[in-house]
Amino acid sequence: MFEKTRYQLTIAYVGVLTVILVVFTVAVRFTFINNLENQLTDRLRNLAKAAAFNMDLEYGGLEVDEDEILVRKNQAIEWFDTHGKLVAKQGKYRLKRSLNTKQAIQTQNAPYPVRGFTGLVKDLxxxxxxxYVRVSESLTELNDTIRGLDVGLGCGVVIALVLSGFGGIWLTSRAMKPIEESFQRLKQFTADASHELRNPLMAIETNASVALKYSERMREEDKEKFSAIAAATDQMTRLTEDLLLLARTDKFSTVNQSLVHLSLILSDLIQLYKLTAEEKDITLTTELTENLYLLGNEALLEQVFANLLQNALYYTPAGGAIIVEANRVNSKIVINFKDTGIGIAPEHLDQIFERFFRVDTSRSYKNAKSGLGLAIVREIVQLHKGKISVDSELGVGSCFTVSFTDWSLVTGAKLQTFTTD
Known part of the structure; x- marks a missing residue:
């Protein structure tokens, strides 16, 4: 039961940490790259200033002193006259484009990555x-640094998430341990209390039944009181039986399993409840595929289908209809319990499988339900590695869908033929 909670807590923990790490990584990357680019711009600006001193007007013409090497191997300098004509150059990493005096910073990616800075030159x-002077520097070193940063940050984030995942599993296990122990004690108490209640309830029910059987000399108001006692006792008995069943299904992660003839179980169940449906003026029909087999516990599976059918009969008014379908869908066996009952409100759909939840809050002893039927169904279905879901609309009806692995397809076994009426 707590495996899903531990899994959700671990996922939430890792998810929050992932968001934090991603934000931190983006901030670090942005700050680091911004600093690198600012440093590159400063270097280019300083190089342009130095190159401007090598340029002067001599005898009415523009002269450039090229004897002084100002550039490193990944840089280049270009000198232009006022008309944009190239006068001199140094270095090989130059911008492969014409001079643009209106744009100080320029970047190119092909044929090689380079960034340039253009500045004007004035007389003394x-x-x-x-x-004008235009200086440029290769971006290869900058790109390699950024690539190394990305690899480092990425590896760091992955390692942090892996370690946090293991840490999250350990932390959630530690946090859930006292809760699980408390829940186990509660389940044991529930099982013990339910077991101990059976004998006094049986005694009350027996005495009430005997009193009602010989009620000739009993006053009418006393007869009504004994009837209420019998009804309340019956309700308490059903509740204790359901609690015991839940306690047993909670206790075991697996059950004794055998090959179960699903088609036969459903067919017998329909025959059993046909009279109840007729008394309530409800049409009960079936659409069962032949030879459907499950690997499971027959008694528990009967409990699942009986609870779903009883639930449909309880919430379907007179004149309604219930259809039980069982078919193969790919490698699954899908059983649908459709009814034209009162339906379930959308806000209740996520709660109906919770223990003691009832859409109908009536407390009448004659009609009250324990609120454990669908909780028992879910526990047993999950115990058999199956799934259960519900679709419903108020005033239209509901459809409970249960799916299991089709064992006959998995094993390829030759199973005996079964034909429904």
């Missing part, structure tokens, strides 16, 4: 523009 007096 700082009044007249004599040309």
């Amino acid at each position: 007096e700082g009044k007249k523009i004599i040309g």
Whole structure:
């Protein structure tokens, strides 16, 4: 029961940590890359200033001192006159595009990644523009650094998530342990109390039945009181039996299993409840595929189908209809219990399999249900590795769907033929 809760807590823990790590990683990456790019821009700006000193007007023409090597192996410098004509150059990592004096920073990706900075050059007096200088630097080193950063951050996040996953499993196990122990004690108490209640309830029921059997000299109001006692005792007996059954299904993770003839079980069950349906003026029909077999506990599976059929009969008014279908769907056996009953409100669909939940809150002893029937159904279905779901609409009806593995298809066994009426 607690496996799903532990799994959900671990997933939630890892999910929250994942969000935190992703946000942290994005922030670190953005800050680091922004700093690298700012440093690159500063280097280019300083290189452009240094290159501007090598450019001057001599005898009415533009002269560039190329003897002084200003660039590193991953950089380049280009000098232009005021008309954008290339005058001199150094280095091989140059921008493969024409001079653009309106855009200071330019980046190209092909034929090689490079970023450039363009600045104007003035004469010594700082009044007249004599040309332009464009410096550039290869982005290969920057890209390699960013790639290394991404690998490091990615590996760090993955390792952190793996370790946090194991840590989350350990933490949730530690956190759930006292809860599981308390729940086990509660289940044991429930089982013990239900078992101890059976004998006094049986005594009360027997005495009430005897009193009602010989009620000739009994006052009418006393007869009604004994009838109420008998009805209440019957309700308490059903409740204790259901609690005992739940306690037993909670206790075991597996049950004794054998090959169960599903078609025969459903057919016999329909025959058993036909009279009840006729008394309530409900049409009960079946659509059963022949030779459906399950690997399971026959008594528990009968309890599942009986509870679902009783539930349909209880909530279907006179003049309604119930259809029980059993078919093969791929490798599954799917059983549907459809009714034209009162239906279930959408807000209750997620609660109907909870213990003691009832859509009908009536407390009448004659008609009250324990609220454990569908909880028992879910426990037994899950014990058989099956699934149960419900579709319902208020005023239209409900459809409970149970699915199990089709054992006859899994084993390929030759099973005896069974034909329904």
